[in-house]
Amino acid sequence: MKNLLTVQSLKKYFPLYGGLLSKVIGQVKAVDNVSFDIHEGEILGLVGESGCGKTTLGRMSLRLMQPTSGNVYFEKADIFKLNRREMASLRPKMQIIFQDPYSSLNPRFTVEQIIGEALSVHFKINGKELREKVESLMEKVGLSSMYLNRYPHEFSGGQRQRIGIARALALGPRYIVCDEPVSALDVSIQAQIINLLQTLQQEENLSMLFISHDLNVVKHLSQRTAVMYLGKIVELAHTEQINKNSAHPYTQALLASKPSLDPTSRKRPQPLSGDVPSPLNPPSGCHFHPRCPQVMKRCKNEIPRTIQLEEGHQVHCHLYDE
Amino acid sequence: MPPLLEIEDLSTFFHTEENIVKSVRHVDLTIQKGETLALVGESGCGKSVTALSAMRLIPTPPGKFESGRILFEGLDLLQASEVEMQNIRGNKISMIFQEPMTSLNPIFTVGDQIMEAIRLHQNKTEYQARELALNVLHQVAIPSPESRINQYPHELSGGMKQRVMIAMAIVCQPALLIADEPTTALDVTIQSQILDLLDQLRKETQMSILLITHNLGIVAQYADRVAVMYSGKVVELAPVEELFSSPAHPYTRGLLNSLPKDGAKLETIPGSVPHPAYLPEGCSFYPRCSEKLDRCMKEIPPLESIHGKSSQQTACWLYETTPTS
Numbered sequence: 288m289k290n291l292l293t294v295q296s297l298k299k300y301f302p303l304y305g306g307l308l309s310k311v312i313g314q315v316k317a318v319d320n321v322s323f324d325i326h327e328g329e330i331l332g333l334v335g336e337s338g339c340g341k342t343t344l345g346r347m348s349l350r351l352m353q354p355t356s357g358n359v360y361f362e363k364a365d366i367f368k369l370n371r372r373e374m375a376s377l378r379p380k381m382q383i384i385f386q387d388p389y390s391s392l393n394p395r396f397t398v399e400q401i402i403g404e405a406l407s408v409h410f411k412i413n414g415k416e417l418r419e420k421v422e423s424l425m426e427k428v429g430l431s432s433m434y435l436n437r438y439p440h441e442f443s444g445g446q447r448q449r450i451g452i453a454r455a456l457a458l459g460p461r462y463i464v465c466d467e468p469v470s471a472l473d474v475s476i477q478a479q480i481i482n483l484l485q486t487l488q489q490e491e492n493l494s495m496l497f498i499s500h501d502l503n504v505v506k507h508l509s510q511r512t513a514v515m516y517l518g519k520i521v522e523l524a525h526t527e528q529i530n531k532n533s534a535h536p537y538t539q540a541l542l543a544s545k546p547s548l549d550p551t552s553r554k555r556p557q558p559l560s561g562d563v564p565s566p567l568n569p570p571s572g573c574h575f576h577p578r579c580p581q582v583m584k585r586c587k588n589e590i591p592r593t594i595q596l597e598e599g600h601q602v603h604c605h606l607y608d609e
Numbered sequence: 610m611p612p613l614l615e616i617e618d619l620s621t622f623f624h625t626e627e628n629i630v631k632s633v634r635h636v637d638l639t640i641q642k643g644e645t646l647a648l649v650g651e652s653g654c655g656k657s658v659t660a661l662s663a664m665r666l667i668p669t670p671p672g673k674f675e676s677g678r679i680l681f682e683g684l685d686l687l688q689a690s691e692v693e694m695q696n697i698r699g700n701k702i703s704m705i706f707q708e709p710m711t712s713l714n715p716i717f718t719v720g721d722q723i724m725e726a727i728r729l730h731q732n733k734t735e736y737q738a739r740e741l742a743l744n745v746l747h748q749v750a751i752p753s754p755e756s757r758i759n760q761y762p763h764e765l766s767g768g769m770k771q772r773v774m775i776a777m778a779i780v781c782q783p784a785l786l787i788a789d790e791p792t793t794a795l796d797v798t799i800q801s802q803i804l805d806l807l808d809q810l811r812k813e814t815q816m817s818i819l820l821i822t823h824n825l826g827i828v829a830q831y832a833d834r835v836a837v838m839y840s841g842k843v844v845e846l847a848p849v850e851e852l853f854s855s856p857a858h859p860y861t862r863g864l865l866n867s868l869p870k871d872g873a874k875l876e877t878i879p880g881s882v883p884h885p886a887y888l889p890e891g892c893s894f895y896p897r898c899s900e901k902l903d904r905c906m907k908e909i910p911p912l913e914s915i916h917g918k919s920s921q922q923t924a925c926w927l928y929e930t931t932p933t934s
Contacts, residue, residue: 546827
């Protein structure tokens, strides 16, 4: 399959200021040497706990944030080397859907302005043509075009997320970063939005980076899943492999702590002890070692390398490094 | 044995300038000693208002208890005096909240906040209170309690803060613990730690837990009985196994079907929850219901036993056996 997006050794270190003269006293390694690619028409799920760098990674893949080092190739173009004009012509192909449908829509814009803004900026569409385009986008995401002149506060959370989706689709993108698009929604609304994203993805053959902390949602939607812990991708595999034969102890722990929907089986394996360490001061060697049930001597000192277990299944763990 | 807490016909409305928000409408619930009752529903369905009513923490006005009684150890909490309520809150009934980040006072140490509850409700010396606080921190599995007791909330992680909240809530050995979305703000691996802790404390101390959540996985794993709420009413009440094996109300079925399963398209409930100030006449779920009958539009269905069992109850005309009058 052809790769649409390739991420190579991407790093983002945020400097940490302190002391009397606000000097740099340290750094937060939000994303630390991450590589992966996204095929055309594929949904790649990205799972991890809060603060593990999922959102930073997603934003860098769109050049909404400059990395400390590393490259992102979109359709073979190195996006961090493009000049302003070249980047502007690439922007319509890459879009984002945000988590919070309440704060990501401008409250002073009507739905027409929100969805149509990018169209008039990038494609210079105006007037009646713009209106027709916006109406067809609204119908596509399941909103009545009657609501064209309403403001965001007049809509429910699920409807607002539909507006956000229509806005992301407006320019006909090839790649969309979905940053926790359903976490703020109620269960019954979640299912509506998940179905909508799935239908649209199939219809338009979109590629997506689907960021979430909900393993069930990622399992449902994505073809491959990447698991992140403290700035690093610890395991990347086909979603089926992740759910059936996960290799990394952290992935296994994540899956085990997901509450099962069957009230008759309440055998719970021992959950992970301890807290997620602060990214300010991550543990040495493998970042997961203080919480790992299978920790070995070398985990404390050596950073694990990428191990290929089988076709398309990679893991960062000393357990598999003979 | 009489139930520990008995909520009868509770209605809590909020009178705002424009309208009346009917948050809780004629709710009946009982909680037995030592059981975990889960209260499930979507945001705005009245779960939290029901719990806050039981603690009498609803600001009045704008809130108003329109009807009902809440019986706890023979006392009607809705009629109790403020002094009586202060003796109950944090002592016999205590509560933990969703956001451990904002529910702790940032300018007091962990120890101060736990000892406050002891000083208010028990006749203990400063030294005894401190010993008790250390004990309870140990009980909620906080590592090295001797140093943690002098720390401020900002020095603790989210999971640790929630443990401190639990320590504050159980230090006076309450008969009932109300946990309002206790793990929603926490990470998945921390979530199971906290819920396992609550479950273990319940078994050790025989306290009852009213667990408010929107996560059906948590319900399946930790609840004994489940009450499903929809726009201010309990629409289904059943033991947890029965709720998951044979859900009765169309809303419960819709909720269970809308959870992600392998591959296949998710079933959805069309539309969204009605605004609690503009409720439809009749059953409030009928605009979204795929099995609605004519009478659903006009008459509100009562919560009644179905399948000839007394354990499972639902409020739906589909299960009405007596002919329409």
